[in-house]
Amino acid sequence: MSQIKLRNASLSRNNKVILRNINLDIAQGEWTSIVGPNGAGKSTLLQALAGLLPYEGSIQVEGAELCSIAVKARAQKIAWLEQTSTISDGLDFGLRVCDIAMLGRLSHQNWLSVPSSQDHILVEQAMRQTGVWDLRERFFNQLSGGERQRVLLARLFAVQAPILLMDEPIANLDPPHQADWLQWQKALSDQGKTNITVLHEIQFALQADNLILLGNKGLHHQGKSDDPLTHQALIDLFDGRIELTKLGKHWVALAR
Amino acid sequence: MRPTLFPRVLALLLMSIALLCLGALLGSGGIAWNNDSAIVFDIRLPRSVGAWLAGALLGLAGAIAQGVFRNPLADPYLLGSASGALMGVALVLGFSHTISNSGFELIGLNSGAFIGALLGVVAALILAGGYRSSLRLLLSGVVISVILGAGNALFTFVRPDLYQRFQAFMLGNTSLLDWHGVYLMLLVWLICIAFTLLLSATLNALSLGENTAKTVGLPIDQMRLGLIAILALATGAAVAQTGLIAFIGLAAPHLVRRFANGSQRAHLLMSSLAGGILLLASDLLARTVLAPLELPVGIVTAVLGGSYLLLLLRRQTRGVGA
Numbered sequence: 001m002s003q004i005k006l007r008n009a010s011l012s013r014n015n016k017v018i019l020r021n022i023n024l025d026i027a028q029g030e031w032t033s034i035v036g037p038n039g040a041g042k043s044t045l046l047q048a049l050a051g052l053l054p055y056e057g058s059i060q061v062e063g064a065e066l067c068s069i070a071v072k073a074r075a076q077k078i079a080w081l082e083q084t085s086t087i088s089d090g091l092d093f094g095l096r097v098c099d100i101a102m103l104g105r106l107s108h109q110n111w112l113s114v115p116s117s118q119d120h121i122l123v124e125q126a127m128r129q130t131g132v133w134d135l136r137e138r139f140f141n142q143l144s145g146g147e148r149q150r151v152l153l154a155r156l157f158a159v160q161a162p163i164l165l166m167d168e169p170i171a172n173l174d175p176p177h178q179a180d181w182l183q184w185q186k187a188l189s190d191q192g193k194t195n196i197t198v199l200h201e202i203q204f205a206l207q208a209d210n211l212i213l214l215g216n217k218g219l220h221h222q223g224k225s226d227d228p229l230t231h232q233a234l235i236d237l238f239d240g241r242i243e244l245t246k247l248g249k250h251w252v253a254l255a256r
Numbered sequence: 257m258r259p260t261l262f263p264r265v266l267a268l269l270l271m272s273i274a275l276l277c278l279g280a281l282l283g284s285g286g287i288a289w290n291n292d293s294a295i296v297f298d299i300r301l302p303r304s305v306g307a308w309l310a311g312a313l314l315g316l317a318g319a320i321a322q323g324v325f326r327n328p329l330a331d332p333y334l335l336g337s338a339s340g341a342l343m344g345v346a347l348v349l350g351f352s353h354t355i356s357n358s359g360f361e362l363i364g365l366n367s368g369a370f371i372g373a374l375l376g377v378v379a380a381l382i383l384a385g386g387y388r389s390s391l392r393l394l395l396s397g398v399v400i401s402v403i404l405g406a407g408n409a410l411f412t413f414v415r416p417d418l419y420q421r422f423q424a425f426m427l428g429n430t431s432l433l434d435w436h437g438v439y440l441m442l443l444v445w446l447i448c449i450a451f452t453l454l455l456s457a458t459l460n461a462l463s464l465g466e467n468t469a470k471t472v473g474l475p476i477d478q479m480r481l482g483l484i485a486i487l488a489l490a491t492g493a494a495v496a497q498t499g500l501i502a503f504i505g506l507a508a509p510h511l512v513r514r515f516a517n518g519s520q521r522a523h524l525l526m527s528s529l530a531g532g533i534l535l536l537a538s539d540l541l542a543r544t545v546l547a548p549l550e551l552p553v554g555i556v557t558a559v560l561g562g563s564y565l566l567l568l569l570r571r572q573t574r575g576v577g578a
Contacts, residue, residue, distance in 0.1 A: 050471050075473025082468050095463050096518035103460060107473030112454065139518065155464075 003028040003163070003194055004049065008057035011041070011048045018044040021057070022219050024212065028162075031185055031195040033205035033225070036214035036237065042198040043083060045214065046165050049196065050080035061163070075107035079161035083168050083198075084149055097143070097151050098136040101127050104158030126157040129184065131177075145172040153181075164188065166197045170204065182207065202234070202242065202253035213237050226251075261522045264515050268529035272308060275536045279304025282540060298434075306433035306497060307539040307553065308532035309441040311504050313494040315531015316448055318505025319524045320487045323459035324480055329394055329568065331506035332373070332491040336400030338502075340376020341488075341495035343404045344368035345425055346411040349418055362436050362496070366444075370492030376400055377488060425499035428554020430539050437497040444493040448486050449528065455479050455486075456520045501554050503561020504531050504538075510568065 002025035011019040018041040026032055034042045047053050051066055051074050059066040061077065069077070104126065105119040115123075127133040130150040135143065140151060149172040156164060170178045182204065188195055189209070199205040206225050213220040213233055221233035231244050231251070242253045280300045314332060321330035332338050348368035352361060383396035408426065412419045424432060458479040461469040469476045494501070508531035509523070516523035535553065538560065542551040 047467070050467075052467055052470055071475060072473040075471055078471070080468065080471045082465055095460065095520075099460065099518045100464070103464060103472060106457065106461060111457075152464075 002026055003062055004196075005060040006058070007060075009048070009059050010056040011044050011053055012055075013044055013053060018217065019214070020218050024219065024222060026194065026196065026210075028194050029189060029192045030210060031189050031197070031208040032210040032212055033208040034196065034198045034212045034214060035200075035202060035205045035234065036220070040214040041217070042214055043167050045212075046080070046167050046196065046198055049163075050078055050165055052080075072107055076159070077161055078163045078165065079104070079156050079159035081152060081156045081164075081166040081169055084145070084152065084172055095140050096136070097132055097138050097140055098123070098127070100140050100151050101132070101136075101154045101158055104155040107159065122160060123154070123158045126154040127151075129157060130154040131180070146174055146177060149173055150177065153184075157184075162192070163194045164196070166195075168198055168200060170199070170201060178204070203250065206244075206251045206253070261517060261519060265522065265525060265529070268512075268526060268533065271533055272529060272536070275533060275540065276301075276304050276308060279307070279536060279540060282543065302435045302438050303430050303433045304536060304539070306438045306441060307430045308536040309438060309445055310430070310494040310498040310501065311508075311535025311538075312528045312532035313441060313445055313448065313490040314501060314504040314535065315508035316445075316452060316524065316528035317487045317490040317494070318507075318531065319509040319527035320452060320459075320483050320490075321505065322509050323462065323520070323524075324483050324487070325393060326462060327393055328510075329506065329565075331503065332487065333500070333502045333505060334394055334397045334401075336376035336380035336397040336404070337373040337488055337491045338376070338495055338500055339401040339404040339408070340379070341369040341373035341492045342408055342425055342500055343376070344370070344372025344492065345496055345499075346408050346422060347372075349422065350411060350415055362440055365496040366440060366493055368492075369496035370489055373492040373495065374485065374488035376404065377484060424552070425495070426554075427552035428499045428501040428557065429552045430498050430535075430542075431550060431552075433497060441493050441497055444489060445528075448490045449525070451482065451486050452524050453521055455483050456524055458483065459520045459524075499554060501535065502558045503565060504535050504557055506568075507561055507564050508534055510564075 004024070004026040006022050006024040009019075009022045010017055011022070022045070034045060036042050044053065048055050048059065049066075051069070055067070061069065066074075101123045102115055102119065105115055105123060109115060109119065124133065127136060130153045132147065132150050132154055135147060135151070140148065143151065149169070153169065156166070170181050173181060185195060185197075195208075197205075197208070205211060208225050210222065211225045211230050211234065212222050213230075215237050220237050221230060223230035223233070235242060235244065241256055243256050244251050244253055280296050282300070317332040317337075318330070321332060321335055322328055345365055345368055348364050352364060380393065380397045380400045383399060384392040408422075412422050458469075458474060458476060461472050461474055461476065462480070464472075509527040512526040512530045513523060516526055535557065538556045539553045542553040542556045545551060545556075
């Protein structure tokens with residue numbers, strides 16, 4: 001049974017329709033990558049799933065209509081990682097790394113209550129996972145782009161949400177940390193978490209279970225990422241400007 | 257509060273108390289215990305306590321403004337709320353027939369200042385098309401201040417009988433403070449501090465950006481409105497008592513930011529205490545620089561604060577664009 005279900009969903013931003021009549025089914029515990037050319041509406045789709053945009057039609061999460069889920073319940077269920085380029089300039093107010101990571105527990109805390117020992121344990125776990133535990137006393141605005149990204153990922157993981165939405169999570173990471181991120185994705189899938197990621201790096205996207213291809217204001221294709229039909233749709237989506245080659249057990253995309 | 261922060265808050269409190277004692281003892285002839293207790297208790301003490309409270313309100317308003325608008329240059333004075341409050345004061349003064357320092361009139365003045373402050377911020381926000389761009393918000397605030405300033409000048413033109421009284425508000429003046437005003441500011445300060453600390457989680461969440469803040473499970477929009485109302489209340493109460501005092505709200509949060517060690521609550525509290533210290537110290541300066549002549553304290557803060565703003569602008573040239 002699908003955990004997230006879109007039926008004739010039209011998504012708009014600033015009163016302009018970005019995606020029209022989208023029908024999608026996303027199963028629990030699977031990793032789905034959203035791929036498409038610039039301006040295809042990838043971030044829009046992700047933001048709509050995070051409950052940040054108004055929509056027409058229906059978006060259901062575990063059987064409940066997304067817009068009717070209470071703010072706090074939604075925050076515990078769905079964790080969203082913003083594209084870093086859109087927030088980095090605002091993060092200038094002297095918060096420490098551990099304060100940022102602790103914000104991931106906000107949806108689990110009562111108003112005014114201080115973080116519980118459970119919160120501290122989970123935040124430490126998340127920070128160790130993304131390798132920022134040693135940076136915990138540093139100020140966020142003094143970190144490099146890649147370090148910031150790993151702090152924001154730690155905040156995301158600390159939410160412990162069953163559904164994780166990430167918008168270009170590896171854009172600022174160096175190759176070793178990109179490889180780490182891939183490991184985390186697999187671990188999250190093993191834990192039964194649903195992962196939806198917007199990725200420009202097609203060879204990473206192809207390692208997901210499923211691909212959602214967006215183009216032309218709508219859904220271009222949805223399918224298993226190792227399905228030849230999906231591969232053909234992917235090549236079509238980019239006007240035949242890429243080719244897919246198998247290297248070892250992975251597919252890689254090359255510009256043509 | 258983290259254990260390292262308590263001594264720092266305590267230090268700010270002790271500094272405040274020391275300055276208050278100085279304010280009570282300092283007369284036109286230097287520091288001396290004046291045998292006439294009326295001078296100490298009815299003039300110097302309410303003036304000093306009042307100056308501290310007005311500064312504390314402005315420092316708090318500045319810290320809220322910078323956090324809510326995620327804009328390091330936001331300040332009640334630069335945002336247009338202070339001149340809005342002054343406009344409210346002008347209207348109340350203009351329409352009330354008797355001018356006295358009764359408690360009743362104080363409430364009228366404060367309500368006018370509060371509503372004016374709120375309208376000033378909202379107007380600046382509408383003009384700037386939101387609060388994302390530091391530069392646009394700053395310019396809109398300046399435009400609003402200029403327009404309201406013209407309105408205020410017009411007011412003194414058509415009501416020359418109120419010129420003297422109003423001039424004190426325009427320049428920022430602590431010499432008219434009495435215990436009525438002090439009690440009122442104390443009440444407003446306590447209310448504002450309590451509600452700000454209750455809503456401070458919003459500011460932490462907002463530091464992740466507007467959108468992420470909406471996904472962490474807080475009613476961000478409502479909480480932000482609450483904070484803007486507190487900002488207007490604090491600014492209004494300060495302006496209704498002491499008039500336009502520039503830059504305290506800008507400088508105080510910057511001066512204490514590094515000492516707050518990333519804790520939003522500590523930062524808000526420290527900004528408020530630092531605001532009180534700054535205004536009280538400026539007031540002591542205003543009383544002594546040209547003694548026995550007294551300068552309006554607004555002139556002192558404008559000169560000191562204006563230089564500080566230039567310094568900040570130089571330091572943050574990169575952050576301001578966008």
